[in-house]
Amino acid sequence: MKKSSLEKIIQDYLDGKIEESKLYELVQDYPLELVKKCFYDSMEVDYLLTKKYLKVDKEVAFKDFLHQIKKQTIPVKKLQNRRTYPFFKYAAIFLGVIGLGLGITTFLNSEDTHDTLTIGNEEVNLNLGDGNVKIVKGTESSDILDSEGRVIAKQTGNRISYKSTDKSGKIEYNEISVPNGKKFQLELSDGTIVHINSGSILKFPISFSVGNHRRVTLKGEAFFKVKKNEEHPFVVMTENFNVRVLGTEFNVSAYEEDSEASTVLVSGSVQLYDSLSPIKMQSKIKLIPGEKGTWNKDLKVLKRDMVDTTIYTSWIQGKLIFRDVPFKDIRKKLERRYNVTIVNTNLALDENTFSANFEEESIEEILEILDRTYEIEYEIKHNQIIIN
Template sequence: MIHFSKILKLARKLADMVLRGKRIERTDIEGDFFSDEDKDYVIAHLSDPAKIEAQNKLAKEIHKTRNKDWQKVEAAIRPPVKKVRYLHVWTRVAAVFIGFIAIGYFFFRDHLPGGPAPGDGVKEQHITLRLPDGSIKILEEAENGDIRDRNGKIVGIRRGSSINYRKEGHAGNTTAPEYHEIQIPFGKTFELVLSDGTTVTLNAGSSLKYPVHFTGKRDRQVFLEGEAYFDVEKNPKQPFVVETDGINVQVLGTRFVINSYKEESRIRTVLLEGSVALFEKGEAYDPEKAARLIPGQKATWNKTQKDISFEEVDTGLYTGWMEGRLIFNHVPFNEILRRLERYYDITIVNKNKALDKEVFTASFEGESIENILNSFGRNYPFEYTVQGDNIVINP
């Protein structure tokens, strides 16, 4: 029998991932009581914006009757006794529970100190900023204002889809750094100007952890998951280091792009200007051993094999996303779909597995997702169905 506590634990985890704009994979849905079909159902269900209103209504109701919370939740998800196909019904109901309860209740109750109260109605995935005390600030796109530290001191200026932390005459603070972590959901991009003047543009589905101020006694280090363009302010005395899930990239002053999404098997670094050195995460930087890139080169790190390869590239192919362009140059279809999901904030389930390894070259700007899929379909015919923000490519 499936334990109620396991479903609650899973609900907390998935709710946190959804509202932080993180992509949910099958491997994130733990437990042998979920089949692959049921996992796909859960993922599609959590991505359905039509469920948001119901989530908010239920969250508000639960908030009003907190003393009976657990009884309500348990009653809502317990399957009827003597029901045919017991396990199948249970997992379907569990999926509804995760979508309706977890986002509306667990996230607001436990994860947003100082944030919106349950029932206030977060109706889309927002850019969020985790502060040093662990609280989460939701960043409205049309909002301007100040970013303050725990003492009320202004540390950054918010202007729409950017935050500027830069201080004139920055010389490196000597106190211990405090970190902010920004999460960018699918369908959005964001720009940061760090305290040293370095500019970072974050692509959809990415996150960056960075100091509010850099200290003068250590490297300028930030932590990236996803894709970002860096224009690093030069400082020979204090190298800039980007840590990813596999490699570190160290620079003095340069412009480059890193693609390091969790679900991808490779980390790609493309250098536009200057020089960068790459070395494996967890190792100390050794200038004699670190791999170096020159402008116009791409380095690809294989996470599994732990090796690196280099090639000359057209750097414009890797920066087009900052101008709203989708560019695919000999890219497998399964990777194209992941990029389309991030760009359009949608869920695509491909049941036509013969398509996965087909390679395409194409460029789009301002096109609807239907037009893009139709364009690929003219070269390799396939059919698909659209239900809201969920697309299924048929076998």
């Protein structure tokens, strides 16, 4: 097979023109060493031909490239002779390529000199609103009862389905807390499906009152597949903004510790508005499928952009996809996903951006990838991951 064809395949993937599954299929028949060479060559070309250099002479671009390498060298004695970061954002993608049986097993199973990391196993908590808290274990099935002893929902493993009932009068709420390291699924009484991500809390009515909006409150991240009801709009309330819909699929990320909160629309239509404004509906934006609405907590403004929605919804299938994401944000997601604490003492690293795909890897395997491929050193101390 021609090398030029392989180069085009790899560059198409880096440009986002083909998906990972297609990339894996197309490179199967090429020799490993040729795949490696073409991949590293493409990484360099991609760096030099970013938008920053589109109208710049290639010689000037290359000189600037060398200057950036020198400038980004980490001032730590034991790392002085190591490679720095300009190409590292593609390293995890390359690991995906060689992970097709081309050597990743040997790479990960080599001698490990790090201490053992003990990961806590917290359970999902369901606050029933009457002062009682039910511990929800994913290995069990049970009925959920209200304050009067009536069955209002059924738990089966990592899912709770609430019964469909029309109710007037006082609204009763339940609140579910999903700890780091866990995910959970709810079916609300109106048929709306909610996937709740790690480190999140959702407060919701056990039954939606006739004649009112369907309102839930979210801290953290969840994906909603809302049952359509034009007479009763569905509203997701967060600390900074609210999302108003009729029937649609969308993701909301509103963690308290994050600098931004966002909504990504997969299908249908949603309206975002500032929940802090005295006139709430005055500051609002409407999203169409494929758009992301972002609330900047410092600037207190809403903006929207076109995005690849799969990047923001892949966590439902147990995947983590990063595209040009600062390491400090990747750390937060890893902490939530694996219920670990990561302390980074390398401030320069925190601002570097990376692209990576993770699926079934354990946190230990990801740490080895960081250490051996990105050359980012770490140690486990007092059950914390310390990055040096």
